[in-house]
Amino acid sequence: MSNSESVPHVDPGAAPYGNFPNYYSFNPPENRISLLPAELLHKLFRKPAESDSSTQPLLGLDVGCNTGDLSVALYNHLTEPHSKSSDVPVHFLCCDIDPDLITRARASNPFPDFISYATLDIMDSSAVRGPVNDFLQQFARSTFDIAFCMSVTMWIHLNYGDQGLVTFLGHLANLCDYLLVEPQPWKCYRSAARRLRKLGRQDFDHFHSLSIRGDMAENITQILTAEGAAKLIHIFGNTSWDRSLLLFKIQRHPC
Template identity: 60%
Template sequence: MAASAELAGGGVREAAGTVEERVLEPGAAPFGNFPHYSRFHPPEQRLRLLPPELLRRLFPPEGPEKRAILGLDVGCNSGDLSVALYKHFLSLRDGETCSDALGDLRLLCCDIDPVLVARAEKECPFPDALTFVTLDFMNQRTRKALLSSFLSQFGRSVFDIGFCMSVTMWIHLNHGDRGLREFLAHLASLCRYLLVEPQPWKCYRAAARRLRKLGLHDFDHFQSLTIRGDMAGQIGQILTQEHGMELVCCFGNTSWDRSLLLFRAKP
């Protein structure tokens, strides 16, 4: 995860110039940081639902100088989806390095797992446009310092768009109902638009079941969660009723039955 998204179970560790595969089972990753996440949830499944011209519609260029579009990707894992989103929205094909369609698109991509972040940095084909950082998004002090530092480079106080793809469940399981509400509040205050892919409740049960099968301690908050059931609806309700956002569009569901929901902060 990222800042609290797909995080802990396996991965690749750089050590003395060698690459060592972790041996933990995926179910042992209580934060969802699966080492090869894109193999079973490929970026293409999300991209096929998102219009390539989406950012052009949301942020049409104003004046002769194109304003940089700033994006925040929370729970970037090893960066496969971050890179795919960048290429998709700029209509980039392999071998291309830039596009005039949007002007400058800059993404700050964060994840709680330093191993996955290191891999993302190493393999990123667009290091000038995508910045990968290790961040526990629920740590207010480090979050504020890091995000403010990035935004200040562009004279901004908020991001144009945030991406929160299959992250909400891991925040919820590890920080409870209150943590989920705080997480969504932070995102709503940081982003003009927010694209969210909530995990359905069946994924919560599956994650808890994997831990039990491995003989590991259950998620601390799983049994006490009162926000449950229709998680896409619940998260949408929190964002719209508690944090002043409005639902712009539902782009449909991925093949693994997760909705892609676009929210906008009200003026």
Template identity: 55%
Template sequence: METHVSHVNEEDSEDPGAAPYGNFINYYSFNPPENRLSLIPQTLLQNIGLDSERVLILDVGCNSGDLSVALYKHLLHEEASVSDFSKREVYLLGFDLDQDLILRAQNSNPLPQNIQFIPLDITDGAKSQAVLESHLGRFGCPRFHLCTCFAVTMWVHLNHGDEAFLSLLSRLASLCEFLLLEAQPWKCYRSAARRLRKLGRSDFDHFKTLEIRGDMAAHAREHLEKQCSMDMVQSFGNTSWDRSLLLFKRR
């Protein structure tokens, strides 16, 4: 079965439709971490100049934490053992709005000294701002060095509308020096809406009235560059689900 996992797409899987906020229970069984990690160089931290200092990483929408942990280990490839990981000053904070998924992440976390998972909703501006600022304050940092946001933008967009989509991008840009973004393409929006209808649920509140459509990665890039003082510095190509991984840097 494992040899076929990377070829499963959202439309073929039976699980995705049950989560209108993207909080799939067994997400990594049909989209394993390797789908993204195969595109991200292990030397990413060194490449962007974050190899010789304390590094804070934020993973927005971490689900059950599988990708967060795999990414952490991927980026710290030089260390082989758990004890070695704890000596590096690289810390990852992952959050998700689903408390059950966060409990899973916490219970399976192999590196609690360096990786932390908390329940938080990025669209709850005041609360999430306070929590993240408090976390940064513990380390004396004004913002995260690297923020990752994998397959989150569509769910905010579908459930909260165009303004929330742009606000999310602005918020991410304000939180970090580097942003690694995976925005779902428009075909995923249509698939998500179709799956919801097949389950007999009402459509997403904003799907039919969204004005931001089409090339979603291009829309995200335009907003980040024109409104958020960020520049795209690299594209790591497309995942097996045809989603681009884009790296942005604060000017």
């Protein structure tokens, strides 16, 4: 399979945020799911045997969920009986900038009581506050247990520049205790820019001025772990698209 997001037969000018309408026909969820241990949630959140077994729900945030196929696959994978976290209710909030993708995700949602979808630009802090805070407040919580940021960083980076990427990662880290990131490697940036040029379109606003470039998994790790803000605790290997899945534990320092 090709290792860049150059495969979709969609005019990329029409998908400037990576909002490809048929994403899962060329990158099926299984490519990523197969790298994640089914017991991930149990391993991260298991309680000591003697602790009270009250079932605080586990909360997940999926940023850039497209039509929700990966969100649902993650939900199934992490909650199915052999995962041993199935006794704990798990609730996901999944968001995407593209309202059409969210409409499709809602229409095919197999678990509407457990998976919620919202249209929002994660870079628009005032728009994010509403749905994210409303979701967290239902559970009297201020953060998610885990956030997923799968194949989204490049689109944020190309559309909002270096500072946008740094702000985005910082914002996500503030929202969760664990963060799973699948960064697109630099060669995908070149492919995305080449596609636009082939179509005679203007380059992404920021492509030529990005100074964060090269090894994107390493760059993103450095941004997240700067000043001890997060710790890289696991790399789950590489997908067939040569993308690594990086799990960070966010370190909260008392003020």
